[in-house]
Amino acid sequence: MSSVAKIRLFLDHPLAEGQTVPLGRDQAHYLTGVMRLGPGAPVAVFDGRSGEYLAHLDEAGKRSATLVIGRKSAPLRPPPDLWLLFAPIKKARTDFIVEKAAEMGAARICPVQTDFTNSERVRRDRLQAHAVEAAEQCGGTFVPGVDDLRPLARVLDDWPEERRLMFCDEALAGPVSALPAKPSPWAILIGPEGGFSPAERARLHAHSAAHAVSLGPRILRADTAAVAALALWQAALGDWR
Amino acid sequence: MSSVAKIRLFLDHPLAEGQTVPLGRDQAHYLTGVMRLGPGAPVAVFDGRSGEYLAHLDEAGKRSATLVIGRKSAPLRPPPDLWLLFAPIKKARTDFIVEKAAEMGAARICPVQTDFTNSERVRRDRLQAHAVEAAEQCGGTFVPGVDDLRPLARVLDDWPEERRLMFCDEALAGPVSALPAKPSPWAILIGPEGGFSPAERARLHAHSAAHAVSLGPRILRADTAAVAALALWQAALGDWR
Numbered sequence A, B: 001m002s003s004v005a006k007i008r009l010f011l012d013h014p015l016a017e018g019q020t021v022p023l024g025r026d027q028a029h030y031l032t033g034v035m036r037l038g039p040g041a042p043v044a045v046f047d048g049r050s051g052e053y054l055a056h057l058d059e060a061g062k063r064s065a066t067l068v069i070g071r072k073s074a075p076l077r078p079p080p081d082l083w084l085l086f087a088p089i090k091k092a093r094t095d096f097i098v099e100k101a102a103e104m105g106a107a108r109i110c111p112v113q114t115d116f117t118n119s120e121r122v123r124r125d126r127l128q129a130h131a132v133e134a135a136e137q138c139g140g141t142f143v144p145g146v147d148d149l150r151p152l153a154r155v156l157d158d159w160p161e162e163r164r165l166m167f168c169d170e171a172l173a174g175p176v177s178a179l180p181a182k183p184s185p186w187a188i189l190i191g192p193e194g195g196f197s198p199a200e201r202a203r204l205h206a207h208s209a210a211h212a213v214s215l216g217p218r219i220l221r222a223d224t225a226a227v228a229a230l231a232l233w234q235a236a237l238g239d240w241r
Helices: A025-034 A091-104 A124-138 A152-157 A198-206 A222-237 B025-034 B091-104 B124-138 B152-157 B198-206 B222-237
Strands: A008-010 A020-022 A042-046 A051-060 A065-075 A082-086 A108-113 A164-168 A186-190 A210-213 B008-010 B020-022 B042-046 B051-060 B065-075 B082-086 B108-113 B164-168 B186-190 B210-213
Touching (some): A042 A065, A152 A198, A186 A222, B008 B025, B025 B051, B082 B222, B091 B108, B091 B124, B186 B222
Parallel strands (some): A082 A186, B008 B042, B164 B210
Antiparallel strands (some): B042 B051
């Protein structure tokens, strides 16, 4: 992060030094109306593709503003090739899972509908906005993409052959098993509040890519399980090593 | 958990088979008014001391109710001797840290005031209620106690000689270092949003009990860091092994 700019902004646009970038209405309002920045104020910006830049506010109106992109201050640091698959739960906790996945360094966030998933609608754009905000806050230079909700069965039908699946099975109460030291790509699957259905569990245990993992003797909420699983994976195989 | 009772209730009272236990007004209202249970309805209860019991609602009025304690359905499963020290942050996230600490199996929750802690008031009773609710939800038979807020400096002055301290230093960006395989007791310390002050960091790094640990290359919010640190500790030294 820049030592000068206190505000970090994600711009969904490929950036380069010397560019002039017009801001959308929401971001212009945020900088000038909410944060009360005037012309010349420094802002750290990142595009999720090439890294972070130190920019300065140029024109600054209430509904429009322009940034001039200065020197590159950090390279792109992409997370490991790790997907987080989870069954959406109550709104606040679903938002939380997305925020945590971005902070913990998931590369892609995949809401899946399981047999026992309660929520059947997911607003992808709202979840994506949470991922952006988390990346802005945590100093990341990458924003994980959020997929549309898909049925778990369909996701497993199309499973990419080389991708390993850390399947967090709340019905396993034993010790945490060690993950095989296979390099990326990987995915983590967190179940819904009611657990997986017997049919889903049977299919997952039989799946050639799947490694069933226990997350301890207590039953974890889905949001807790997501952070815990991401921590174990990052420490064993990811960029926390 | 019992396969019969869907409701779990913590009773802050030593329980034994055959006892008759009058409920307080809030718990009576919850069972009869909110959950609409009538006489004879099964309830799983635990006291945090001796285990879990299958109980039945006996008398059931709107403001008072009595439970008859039946057979013991699970022994007490205390978590490892692990404290979670954290600097309180915004209300919702502080509540969240307490909930997660209970789910993840901390034995004691210790809010500490650091040099950069924003919140100076903590309602211990409200946080304790969150810990109880989390234990009820997660199938635990133990409720971690929540301490009053104390200055970190004072806590370190009185540090028990044999207790190791996993100090999550957000200024360390390196790999996660392995924890020494020392048996309990341990504590985890999570910093406030603004990080530790230079004086605090110097004191912590010099502390004979402290093991500084990095939680990866991204900056984690305090609530994320708490869950991640608890997961790493439980998998390495706790009851997830």
